[in-house]
Amino acid sequence: GQNIDQPTEMTATEGAIVQINCTYQTSGFNGLFWYQQHAGEAPTFLSYNVLDGLEEKGRFSSFLSRSKGYSYLLLKELQMKDSASYLCAVRDSNYQLIWGAGTKLIIKP
């Protein structure tokens, strides 16, 4: 079967750095996405990785290792507004998006 694993919940302090991990087992791989979803709102796109390595976009970075079936989202200089759920999704060989259950990130002052 296909599976995406992420921690259910994480807590971090304002101004700090947090790393949210995602491991996947899918039938084929055609890219990995990270989305942010604030409570009661739509998911919004954060990043896309298809090749190994680190993609940096401001305070957010996303890393991919295809051989290990592993990705992480790194958030720096955390702000209170970063409190949200972070969803990892992998596009499989049929080009379907397989979603993780999301990681709820709680930022404390």
Place this chain on the structure above:
Amino acid sequence: ETGVTQTPRHLVMGMTNKKSLKCEQHLGHNAMYWYKQSAKKPLELMFVYNFKEQTENNSVPSRFSPECPNSSHLFLHLHTLQPEDSALYLCASSQTLADYNEQFFGPGTRLTVL
């Protein structure tokens, strides 16, 4: 209006009711999707439309019936639902079905089935 809009935002219905969810995208995209989001569960893809043609139906019960009259509009017709169908129903669109295309989501319809 910009982006992806969904109506209604909230819906409460009985098991014998018939209702419809509406989605509209103003992005000029060609692919549209229906997802079900239940608490603490992964997003479940229900239906995919590409250029108005249905390309995916992920074993969704027949009490959910999609309709895509054109590339900008998507409907989900509901009838004789069960309480376990209570969830957030999200509509999304993307430029094409290509692997690199991100999906843009609407705010969702929070459905409660009594």
